[in-house]
Amino acid sequence: MVLPNPADIRVVARVRPQHKNELEKDVIVSTATNDSGATVKISNPKKESETYAFQFSGAYDQTATQQEIYEHEISPTIKSLFNGLDVTIFAYGSTGTGKTHTMRGGKSMADRGMIPRFLSGVYRRARKIVKDSDAATKVEVSLSYYEIYNDKVFDLFESPEDRTAAGLPLRDNGGKTVVVGLTERPCESLKEFETLYDQANVNRSTGATKLNASSSRSHAILRIRVSIITGDTMRSSVASAIDLAGSEDNRRTENRKDRMVESASINKSLFTLAKCVEAISRGDDRIPYRESKMTRILSLGQNNGVTVMILNLAPVRSFHLDTLSSLTFANRTRKIEVREIENEPVFRGCSRPVPNLAGTTIQRQPLRPLASTVHNIKMHVANAGVDKPEKQLKASFSVFSDPKRNSHGAAKSSHPLTVARLSPLKRRAESSTYASRPAKRHAPGFAPADAQRSMSKQVIEDLIERKVSDILAARALDQPSVAPQPEISDEVQRRLDMLEKRIEGKDEGREQGLSFLLMGKQHAVRGEDTSALRMYRLAKDFFPDNTKLQLKIDKLQDKLREMKHEHPAQGKSDTESNRQTHTRAKEDRDSDYTAYSAEEDDDEGDDVRSRSKAQRRDRRPRGSSEDFVPSEAQVRRLLDIINSHDLKRIRRLKGVGAKKADMIMAALADTAGEGGTSKSFGSLSELGRVKGVGMRAVETMIAGIAED
Numbered sequence: 235m236v237l238p239n240p241a242d243i244r245v246v247a248r249v250r251p252q253h254k255n256e257l258e259k260d261v262i263v264s265t266a267t268n269d270s271g272a273t274v275k276i277s278n279p280k281k282e283s284e285t286y287a288f289q290f291s292g293a294y295d296q297t298a299t300q301q302e303i304y305e306h307e308i309s310p311t312i313k314s315l316f317n318g319l320d321v322t323i324f325a326y327g328s329t330g331t332g333k334t335h336t337m338r339g340g341k342s343m344a345d346r347g348m349i350p351r352f353l354s355g356v357y358r359r360a361r362k363i364v365k366d367s368d369a370a371t372k373v374e375v376s377l378s379y380y381e382i383y384n385d386k387v388f389d390l391f392e393s394p395e396d397r398t399a400a401g402l403p404l405r406d407n408g409g410k411t412v413v414v415g416l417t418e419r420p421c422e423s424l425k426e427f428e429t430l431y432d433q434a435n436v437n438r439s440t441g442a443t444k445l446n447a448s449s450s451r452s453h454a455i456l457r458i459r460v461s462i463i464t465g466d467t468m469r470s471s472v473a474s475a476i477d478l479a480g481s482e483d484n485r486r487t488e489n490r491k492d493r494m495v496e497s498a499s500i501n502k503s504l505f506t507l508a509k510c511v512e513a514i515s516r517g518d519d520r521i522p523y524r525e526s527k528m529t530r531i532l533s534l535g536q537n538n539g540v541t542v543m544i545l546n547l548a549p550v551r552s553f554h555l556d557t558l559s560s561l562t563f564a565n566r567t568r569k570i571e572v573r574e575i576e577n578e579p580v581f582r583g584c585s586r587p588v589p590n591l592a593g594t595t596i597q598r599q600p601l602r603p604l605a606s607t608v609h610n611i612k613m614h615v616a617n618a619g620v621d622k623p624e625k626q627l628k629a630s631f632s633v634f635s636d637p638k639r640n641s642h643g644a645a646k647s648s649h650p651l652t653v654a655r656l657s658p659l660k661r662r663a664e665s666s667t668y669a670s671r672p673a674k675r676h677a678p679g680f681a682p683a684d685a686q687r688s689m690s691k692q693v694i695e696d697l698i699e700r701k702v703s704d705i706l707a708a709r710a711l712d713q714p715s716v717a718p719q720p721e722i723s724d725e726v727q728r729r730l731d732m733l734e735k736r737i738e739g740k741d742e743g744r745e746q747g748l749s750f751l752l753m754g755k756q757h758a759v760r761g762e763d764t765s766a767l768r769m770y771r772l773a774k775d776f777f778p779d780n781t782k783l784q785l786k787i788d789k790l791q792d793k794l795r796e797m798k799h800e801h802p803a804q805g806k807s808d809t810e811s812n813r814q815t816h817t818r819a820k821e822d823r824d825s826d827y828t829a830y831s832a833e834e835d836d837d838e839g840d841d842v843r844s845r846s847k848a849q850r851r852d853r854r855p856r857g858s859s860e861d862f863v864p865s866e867a868q869v870r871r872l873l874d875i876i877n878s879h880d881l882k883r884i885r886r887l888k889g890v891g892a893k894k895a896d897m898i899m900a901a902l903a904d905t906a907g908e909g910g911t912s913k914s915f916g917s918l919s920e921l922g923r924v925k926g927v928g929m930r931a932v933e934t935m936i937a938g939i940a941e942d
């Protein structure tokens with residue numbers, strides 16, 4: 235092992251090209267590269283004549299190609315990977331700045347992203363190694379791919395239907411965080427990779443499409459394990475390529491709870507990431523990695539090896555505040571030091587038969603082989619004459635001594651090494667074992683006695699640790715045990731299931747409620763009162779009896795009414811109007827909004843269609859989006875009209891054309907109760923959820939209803 239060599243995280247900025255609807259005059263980000271380094275410049279949002287400059291390891295302007303970025307930033311990491319270092323490459327930036335384009339890219343050769351190019355480089359190097367060694371050295375590549383969606387981990391190599399609601403658990407393993415039960419697929423060629431990767435990405439986007447999202451709603455992590463095998467030794471290292479979900483303004487999500495929850499979860503994890511980076515830069519003892527799954531997995535600053543962060547930026551003004559905040563974050567990140575520790579080679583030995591790797595149906599691992607494992611180890615230790623082996627083995631093995639077997643006297647009494655039980659968490663943290671895939675990866679078996687003579691104490695430790703991980707991982711999985719279960723009556727089982735569902739439901743609800751609260755707080759701190767109010771109202775559904783929350787809502791409502799009264803034309807704070815400009819630009823990319831605009835066009839004729847989107851948005855009732863605090867009387871009147879089922883009255887509502895009216899009538903018919911009783915809408919958000927209507931339209935309708 236080479237001595238740990240602290241190096242900074244390499245942060246490179248990439249400015250994406252302008253979209254067609256973005257104007258040259260709105261470009262506010264520029265890059266410059268010279269002998270003193272790479273700089274990104276951006277104007278001060280409050281004073282255009284001033285600029286801020288941020289230094290990075292590399293900076294790429296709008297014209298940079300995928301090939302250039304790959305060649306300069308990513309390709310060199312392949313050498314590190316083959317030298318035994320773990321590699322982490324991740325894209326960071328707000329929604330729509332080009333993260334997925336950079337990492338995954340398009341289908342044409344020129345558009346291919348960093349991930350397929352990286353894999354192509356890996357296979358090329360692997361072929362060269364095999365060729366140069368006259369096939370004495372073998373290289374194995376295997377992949378796992380998962381996403382973190384709403385702070386839950388899902389295997390992307392499995393179809394969404396096979397997911398469990400709770401997702402896969404995480405476990406700490408020798409100082410690294412591993413996902414338990416993740417599929418790891420051997421992958422022998424670039425062609426095979428492309429098939430696997432495309433299929434898995436369908437799994438990712440299918441989840442998103444169901445939720446009507448146009449952008450990545452999850453953090454996607456591809457792990458590429460490269461194992462170089464020569465004789466009996468194998469050295470593995472892992473490259474993680476991460477496409478983070480983009481931070482976003484959650485007002486885009488309107489009142490749709492599913493989108494809100496996603497957005498809250500994305501923002502929360504990115505917020506935690508920023509907190510971690512801040513804590514590391516301050517030199518804090520406690521880094522809040524554990525506050526989100528993404529930060530736990532990314533473990534920035536703890537992930538030994540090479541780390542490259544690609545900071546994706548949009549060039550134009552509508553992203554001004556987000557770009558500044560991303561630049562500040564990235565600037566802190568680049569000062570984080572990581573240790574370049576090589577993974578050590580391990581003894582490989584002969585393999586046992588490979589268990590079925592496909593799917594999630596892993597049975598809990600029987601503990602029987604452990605007894606023989608210990609036996610093997612003892613035999614080897616005796617042969618190899620390792621110093622004080624017994625003491626070490628006692629400690630290691632006792633972690634997974636099986637009480638059942640002990641009670642039968644098979645393992646415990648038959649072997650002197652199985653003594654005191656230790657917590658699995660007390661294992662050595664400094665282990666250099668490569669992050670083992672605990673549940674599904676097949677651990678190599680033990681070698682014949684003559685080969686074992688060359689095993690070092692470290693190798694034994696590694697083998698034991700891997701074995702322990704396997705068993706702990708299998709235990710963590712919610713899979714039926716191979717051991718016979720005691721019979722319980724159907725009735726008891728039914729009641730248990732119900733109880734479990736109730737508890738799960740409560741927890742999920744609470745989590746959602748807390749997310750809304752957190753978002754409310756974030757908006758309130760930024761002075762975005764309307765959005766804060768909206769979040770608090772959503773949180774109220776989850777905490778109906780919370781008087782403190784009600785007080786906050788009342789206060790905000792009063793404040794907003796007052797503001798509206800005093801400044802009917804501009805009841806927004808600076809920050810809010812600023813962010814609104816941004817929000818509008820993002821709306822242009824948002825499918826929900828596009829659908830809305832199109833419908834409006836249908837209703838209002840061709841001359842409207844020819845106007846620009848911006849103009850059309852300006853036609854919205856002033857204050858409708860940000861100051862959307864209708865009075866109770868307005869709400870009641872609107873719902874009365876809708877619930878009248880009277881097409882003519884509904885048609886007369888502001889912004890409701892023939893098409894929208896039809897959609898509302900159809901929804902009313904759809905919701906007709908059993909026995910022909912007519913159903914009605916109980917709230918605006920319910921009305922807003924009607925297909926083809928949307929909250930914007932509801933806001934327009936209500937704006938046309940007199941307040942008194």
Ligand SMILES: Nc1ncnc2c1ncn2[C@@H]1O[C@H](COP(=O)(O)OP(=O)(O)OP(=O)(O)O)[C@@H](O)[C@H]1O
Nearest residue numbers: 250251328329330331332333334335449450479480
């Ligand atoms: N370098 C680039 N060259 C050409 N098009 C780009 C580039 N970067 C981004 N784009 C385009 O910009 C749009 C947004 O990019 P992309 O979806 O990659 O953003 P993102 O940051 O991943 O967004 P989200 O966080 O919402 O998933 C896409 O249409 C993409 O094709």
